[in-house]
Structures are given as structure tokens and as C-alpha cells.
Amino acid sequence: MALPLSYNVRNVRNRWQVTLLAVSGIALVVAVFTVLMAMSEGFAIALRATGRPGNAMIFQRGSGSELSSWVPLDQRNMIAVRDEVARGADGQPLASPEDVVVTMKPKKNGEPTNISVRGVTPRAFEVRSGIKIVQGRNFTPGLYEVIVGDKIANRVQGLDIGSAVKLQKHDWKVVGIFSSQGSAFESEIWGDAEVMGVDFGRTGGSNAMAVRLKPGAEVASLDRWIRSNPQMQLQAVSEKKYYDDQAGPLAKILRILATSVAIIMGVGAVFGAMNTMYAIVAARTREIGTLRALGFSRRAILFSFVVESVTLALVGGAIGCLLAFPMNGYSTGTGQTQSFSEIAFAFRITPNIVGTAVAFAVIMGFIGGLLPAVRAAKLPITAALREA
Incomplete structure (x- = not known):
């Protein structure tokens, strides 16, 4: 027998201060990740748009x-x-x-x-x-x-x-x-x-x-x-491939930077979410014992807490994307690695970036909620009911 979702909603509402901290941490990580990925994508788009299908570039081998x-x-x-x-x-x-x-x-x-x-x-x-x-x-x-x-x-x-x-x-x-x-x-x-x-x-x-x-x-x-x-001593390549190759090195560096920063910040967010969920489990120990006494299985308890953590992460991910969205279209410039000249471009937040950011948030929520959920599921009924 599974726990109703309304149970999680009620508990989130009752402990909104603790919940807000976890959501804010994930939102911040997602916002930074989205902005850095948008910068990388905007730079790559600017160079890729330069290459016209049907054109060839002739240059020295x-x-x-x-x-x-x-x-x-x-x-x-x-x-x-x-x-x-x-x-x-x-x-x-x-x-x-x-x-x-x-x-x-x-x-x-x-x-x-x-x-x-x-x-x-x-x-x-x-x-x-x-x-x-x-x-x-x-x-x-x-x-x-x-x-x-x-x-x-x-x-x-x-x-x-x-x-x-x-x-x-x-x-x-x-x-x-x-x-x-x-x-x-x-x-x-x-x-x-x-x-x-x-x-x-x-x-x-x-x-x-x-x-x-x-x-x-x-x-x-x-x-x-x-x-x-x-x-x-020349070669001919498609113009599109030529400019894709020009975009490659710096765009790759920017993507690596975005991923590295997001992972470092994400570790902190995971620990923050984990601490929040541990606090929630500790505060609801007696409730968990009551639920077990009423016949809810350990698997149902585990699933309920994981769903709660992932849901909070989804909310944080959505907020993070919204926080990053004003940067969409923001114009800036950076040096091109091949010519050392500045390329002006605009940040581009694409559906693929949003999807990746939300998936990243879900992963953080799942990892952050799994261990506290396991602890909640393993609580002995008698010990849980004795908690004040």
C-alpha cells in the first residue's frame, strides 16, 4: 500500500522553512549551470550560423x-x-x-x-x-x-x-x-x-x-x-564544418567549465538536501512509526521520502531555470581560440539546456533523499513510536 501524495504535501507545507533551504540550494546550482551552458551554446551558435550549407572553404593544409x-x-x-x-x-x-x-x-x-x-x-x-x-x-x-x-x-x-x-x-x-x-x-x-x-x-x-x-x-x-x-598545399572543407571546428575548442572548454562548476556546487546542494531530509525524518519519526503500525510497508515509506525529495528538487530546478532565463539573449563577447579575435554572441537557453538542468536537479534530489529515506524505512516500529 502506497502513501498518498497529500501526506508529503502536508508535511512540506508544515515545515516550509526547512524545505525552502533545500529548494534554494538546488535552484542556485541549476541557475549557475544553466547560465554557463547558455554562454557555451550562444558562442557555438554564433560560429555555426556563419557556415552556409552549400559553401566550401579553401585554405592551406x-x-x-x-x-x-x-x-x-x-x-x-x-x-x-x-x-x-x-x-x-x-x-x-x-x-x-x-x-x-x-x-x-x-x-x-x-x-x-x-x-x-x-x-x-x-x-x-x-x-x-x-x-x-x-x-x-x-x-x-x-x-x-x-x-x-x-x-x-x-x-x-x-x-x-x-x-x-x-x-x-x-x-x-x-x-x-x-x-x-x-x-x-x-x-x-x-x-x-x-x-x-x-x-x-x-x-x-x-x-x-x-x-x-x-x-x-x-x-x-x-x-x-x-x-x-x-x-x-590546400584543402577544401564545407563551410559549416570549418566554423564548427572553429567553435569546438572554446565551446568545449565552456561546457567543461559549466559541468565542473555545477558538479562542485551540486555536491554541496546534495549534502544540503540530505541534511534537510535527515531533519525531516527526525522530526517525523513518530509519524513514521504510526504509518508502519497502520500497515504501510518499508518500501512505501522509502518511496514516499524519495518522491518528496525529488519533487522538491524539481521545484528547485524549475526556479533555477526561471532565475537564469533573464540571461537569455544577453550579449557579450569572448576571444576566439583560433584567431585570437573577439566574437560577440548572445546567451542562448535552449530546450535541451533546460531539460539537462532539470534532469541534473532530479539527480541531486534523488541522491540527497535516498539515504534519509532508507533510514526512515528501517526505523523499528516500537522505537519510532517511543519517540516524543
Whole structure:
């Protein structure tokens, strides 16, 4: 015979002060875990959103990113006219050679940060779909003009429209601000590739090249052709995989940090829940003896206390998620491990994170309630009834 749930509800209500302590401890752990996981997820989403299905990245073999890569001009031109590469309405290859350098600028709070500066051709706006000018206009090829990603424009000094930003030897005029559907490009400065190439000493090639593939064309086919040419020390990978790999190291570190902090705090929360449940068992010793005398089995007593502990943990988990929810969409930035430049991103609390956090709370509740529940179930009837 099982104990009715109303029994647990009544006892929780009668001892709400003790219950509140246990729930608060679990809520705090869940809130911290959720926020850290949301930070990791937001960073990963920003980089993954940068990779477009159907695009390929051409860069040097052995280089960790386009920043340390070099694609010679003659090899770049050979790849651009391959059958796998799509063509635009004008019949020209949809290939975007790009130079990338990193510059240091002060943030709004005065702290220095690294920003990626990308030299592109007009073709980049066809290959990199989703780029939209939200303020001002696009840069004019051949001039010292740049456009700035909207996220970095809000975080770094001197990137307002009309401002002059010093890059290498020249001042570049900010003429527009762009968005790119939440991708990492929103943390970059873009300008004309030819002008930047000369200014940055990047003539005779580019750091990398992005190409749009024809429908049905495979990246693997293009990569095999490139590798079969002994003159080329290059590779082709899907753009999505490239940016997934870029996100991997730091996102993994953030996830490990979130899990480690949650486990350390969780141990404390488990002991807190355990102490609370032991106190509850001690306060209800006589009740437990009465229940046993009325015919309730030890298994029913055990199950009842475990359910009570898990239920309290569920409440704590739900409260913790609610406490963390205001951080959803909060914008911040961090350095990218491959390019050492800042990536601005927003915290993202996903259903998967919420589910994991609640499951973590349930585990804490189960572990914290199991030993006290076993003690309650093993209490001898006569000894329990003698308790004052």
C-alpha cells in the first residue's frame, strides 16, 4: 500500500522553512549551470550560423584557421573555374577570395580587444548570403571605406557611421553597419580586398577563399582534385564544418567549465538536501512509526521520502531555470581560440539546456533523499513510536 501524495504535501507545507533551504540550494546550482551552458551554446551558435550549407572553404593544409593560411593567386584562379563551383547571373564564378587580419581596438569600457578585419570583393555578398546593410551603405570598391558588424559596433569605440578607424597605415571611413543573421561576421570589419591587400601587404593571393558549390556538387570531389595537384598545399572543407571546428575548442572548454562548476556546487546542494531530509525524518519519526503500525510497508515509506525529495528538487530546478532565463539573449563577447579575435554572441537557453538542468536537479534530489529515506524505512516500529 502506497502513501498518498497529500501526506508529503502536508508535511512540506508544515515545515516550509526547512524545505525552502533545500529548494534554494538546488535552484542556485541549476541557475549557475544553466547560465554557463547558455554562454557555451550562444558562442557555438554564433560560429555555426556563419557556415552556409552549400559553401566550401579553401585554405592551406595544416593551418588552424584562415588567419594563418595563404592561397596563391594562380591556384585560387584555377580552383574558382572548377566544375564544382557555381556561377552567378553574370556567368562569373561564385568565389570570394578574402584576406583576414586582426587589429586591436578599445571597447566601450576602455578595455582593449582584438577585432577581425576582412578584405572582400563584391562577390562575397553573393557567396555569403544573409549579409544585410542595416544602417548607412556598403563600401565603395577602391576607396578607404569599411562596413562594420552590428554586434561589434555596439561594443567597440569609434565604429559609428562617419567615424574614421585607423587600420595599418590609413584611416578608413565607416560608411555602414551590417547584420548577418547572428553569425560571427557581425563581429568583423569589412572593406575592399584589393585596397586592404595592398595596405596590409597581402598581394599575390589571399588568406582563404569561400566558394558556392553547384547543386549536387560535393566538397569531397573538389578536395580530391585539389589534393591531387602536387603544386597545391590546400584543402577544401564545407563551410559549416570549418566554423564548427572553429567553435569546438572554446565551446568545449565552456561546457567543461559549466559541468565542473555545477558538479562542485551540486555536491554541496546534495549534502544540503540530505541534511534537510535527515531533519525531516527526525522530526517525523513518530509519524513514521504510526504509518508502519497502520500497515504501510518499508518500501512505501522509502518511496514516499524519495518522491518528496525529488519533487522538491524539481521545484528547485524549475526556479533555477526561471532565475537564469533573464540571461537569455544577453550579449557579450569572448576571444576566439583560433584567431585570437573577439566574437560577440548572445546567451542562448535552449530546450535541451533546460531539460539537462532539470534532469541534473532530479539527480541531486534523488541522491540527497535516498539515504534519509532508507533510514526512515528501517526505523523499528516500537522505537519510532517511543519517540516524543
